[in-house]
Amino acid sequence: MADDASKSTKPKPLRNPEAWREARHLMWAHRRYLGIGLVLMLVSRVAGLVPAASSKYLIDTVLKAPGRPDLLLPLAGAVLFATLVQGVTGYALSQVISVTAQRAITDMRRRVQQHITRLPIKYFDSTQVGVLVSRVMNDAEGIRNLVGTGIVQLVGSVFTASLALVALLYLNWVLTLAIVVILAGFGFTMSTTFKKLRPIFRERGQITAEVNGRLTETLGGIRVVKAYGTEKREQRVFTRGAHRLFRNIASSITGVSLVSSVGTAVIGAVSLAVILIGGRAILDETMTLGDLFAFVFFTSLLAAPVMQIASIGTQVSEAFAGLDRIREVMAMRTEDQEDRDRDPMGRIEGDVRLQDVWYEYNEGQPVLRGINLHVPPGTTTALVGSSGSGKSTLVSLVMAFNQPTSGRVLIDGRDLGELKLADYRAQLGVVLQENFLFDGTVADNIRFARPDATRPEIQEVARIANAHDFISEFPEGYDTVVGERGIKLSGGQRQRIAIARALLADPRILILDEATSSLDSESEYKIQEGLRRLRQGRTAFVIAHRLSTIRSADQIAVLEAGEVVERGTHAQLMALGGRYRELHDRQYALESDRFINPGEDFTPDPDFAAPAAAAGDD
Structure with a gap:
């Protein structure tokens, strides 16, 4: 058996158009449930704006002298209602989207399995069983981030960030522009990092498939392995493959950690801008204390989705890497496709x-x-x-x-x-x-x-x-x-x-x-x-x-x-x-001659010959 699990392979170029085409096909096929999910997501995000907006009225109208204590209960009721709406829509969203994602994964696995089983036999002669199993089971798993929470959360995050940006511009456009510049730098860092992470995720799927392939061979031929006492060698082969996978994962962790660290720095920079520019605006009386509190809330509503986009981007990048590998298989011509141009055959005579x-x-x-x-x-x-x-x-x-x-x-x-x-x-x-x-x-x-x-x-x-x-x-x-x-x-x-x-x-x-x-x-x-x-x-x-x-x-x-x-x-x-x-x-x-092997020193056994003589055999 070849050491397939440990060999290095040259990464193949990523095919963005094909992956996007497959992603659009998946989302269109499940558009009904995705639509319901998006509506629930938007309702939840709008409800999430209520506590932020209420903070300004609480400070500047209800609590500021002479005060409006009569508005305290209605304001609290609005916040409570918005919180309940968020809870209900969040639960419904998880149910709809999770089921939709599993339905999409099942459909993709079915399609890939049907396609693979109809490929010409020469493909199976050159491809490990474990690799094919990985294509059907593991690569399809990643699409949950396209038709599941990933895309819906991405749209919801963009929607929330957009509304928060409008509110921030209204409250203080100078401070908002400073924060936008900071977040733009973060966005550039994410874009660069994800561009480097996607090939790593793609290679991870390939390494996983190779390791699974060799492991499947080893377990399938365990009697041969034990008969020749090669357990240690198979263990070394698997260990090398596992370490390749570890190094790949470590590389991706480094990139994700970098995004997380930059995100932390962004939060610090935003806080610093709020203190310096916002504090000066209050001293200059161009902002009220309620404006500043509301600005901080809306800033969190802007920054949190941006941070969430980092996590979603990682998931979507991994999903697209899986789609790349699936597309390689799905692009191969099957025997069914070849049969379309061929003549039908009735019952044959057998000549x-x-x-x-x-x-x-x-x-x-x-x-x-x-x-x-x-x-x-x-x-x-x-x-x-x-x-x-x-x-x-x-x-x-x-x-x-x-x-x-x-x-x-x-x-x-x-x-x-x-x-x-x-x-x-x-x-x-x-x-x-x-x-x-x-x-x-x-x-x-x-x-x-x-x-x-x-x-x-x-x-x-x-x-x-x-x-x-x-x-x-x-x-x-x-x-x-x-x-x-x-x-x-x-x-x-x-x-x-x-x-x-x-x-x-x-x-x-x-x-x-x-x-x-x-x-x-x-x-x-x-x-x-x-x-x-x-x-x-x-x-x-x-x-x-x-x-x-x-x-x-x-x-x-x-x-x-x-x-x-x-x-x-x-x-x-x-x-x-x-x-x-x-x-x-x-x-x-x-x-x-299978019972005796005559040679130079061969001597007939008299005990063996005697019964034949007694029976009268020649």
């Missing part, structure tokens, strides 16, 4: 033909070289050859997981590259060496391709696959939970359930890729009968290292270095005496 097919994973390094192969409907073609000869690549082209670099794959005489993949794969069945079972019941795994299948149908295919007997022995039968990846079942049991799953799907084209190579002889014997029934009437491709399992194939294609070097039946290829005969004889010799 498969490869015409001069070349394929290369890396440019200039062909894996398949001019493959020409015809597989008539309802026949079985076995693919044999040494490791790396191109067998799995060939069937991946038949499954449309990859497209030929040149040449064509024809299905019933039609180019597979021009047909709808969804229609084609609905008629495709696969049984692999390590078949994936989901953490559900036996019945759920068998009916995976046909969720509407009845229990009798499930039991019927299980009988054909020689799986019904062992399933019936489970205490819960077909309702037995198999565990993650079918860990609670043996290898042979998982294979037979996979065969039953393929039978229930009723595919026209069947791929059997090393379906029995890891099984013992008894399990293989039971599975071979199920595979034989599965192949009946279907076009089948069989990859097998055990040549004894493919003798009944209608044709055998021998691949070497990406080319078909021999083709024929088992008898024809044995008579030919070429590469297939060589592979067959070598494997036969190994199987015959």
Whole structure:
């Protein structure tokens, strides 16, 4: 496994237009609840102005001689009413906006997951599972600050600051201009800081995805890790990734702390301006004491939103960084989008033909070289050859997981590259060496391709696959939970359930890729009968290292270095005496010699030979 969690990657340029476009789409999709939230926010902020405005009348009218004690209760009632309005609207706002944010997050996760599952298989070959999980779960989480409290609070803060600024200009425009200059400097500091913070937040998501990816690999392969005693090495890899994440977070903390510190300095500078300029205005009798008190209240209503904008700006920057990463995935062309321009496909006969097919994973390094192969409907073609000869690549082209670099794959005489993949794969069945079972019941795994299948149908295919007997022995039968990846079942049991799953799907084209190579002889014997029934009437491709399992194939294609070097039946290829005969004889010799390894110092064991002699064996 590569050390993906610790490698450094060059940050990609941020795409502001795309992120803003996605943000506008999100806000428009949830405009109803956002509108309600904005109204509640504005009502709350207007109510918040009442205590500030009442301070001037309290000092200059009610308390100043000769005084107006009759206005004391009405003024207190107005403040109490405004406070109650703030409380009620604040509670309603949190309910509306929080639910809206969670709805938006759920919708985004659904969209990203649907898009990812329809991407071509080559994307999954080069991307860690943990990275994809991070895209779906973590990056979508940040949008709460766009359609949740973030944007609404931002609008509310701007609204409050605007009203407070008007009131301040009315009370003392000179002092107000001094405060505006101070706050403008703070705003410039925030703008500069956020410009630097956004790439840091974007990199944080990338590092988190890489660390999650490696952790997922480690936990998924924990048996291999323990078998080779590499726990310490995996711990070091994770630690390096965790420290990269720590350094990234520390960098962002530094920026946020800088904004907070500057904000504190701004409060001090505003206080100083109020004391010097406001105090002088009172001495010059251009302001009353009530004006000064009201000015201080309105200054707090102006400064507090500006400070809040700093916090909101951090959240929104992090949300936009997540949107950047999501947009990378969403911009990729899916198989559904490719299918729009392709021809529909009805039920196929299963005639498969490869015409001069070349394929290369890396440019200039062909894996398949001019493959020409015809597989008539309802026949079985076995693919044999040494490791790396191109067998799995060939069937991946038949499954449309990859497209030929040149040449064509024809299905019933039609180019597979021009047909709808969804229609084609609905008629495709696969049984692999390590078949994936989901953490559900036996019945759920068998009916995976046909969720509407009845229990009798499930039991019927299980009988054909020689799986019904062992399933019936489970205490819960077909309702037995198999565990993650079918860990609670043996290898042979998982294979037979996979065969039953393929039978229930009723595919026209069947791929059997090393379906029995890891099984013992008894399990293989039971599975071979199920595979034989599965192949009946279907076009089948069989990859097998055990040549004894493919003798009944209608044709055998021998691949070497990406080319078909021999083709024929088992008898024809044995008579030919070429590469297939060589592979067959070598494997036969190994199987015959698996109990003894003759060497220079080998001496027969008389206790082992005696029973054979007594039985009259030659």
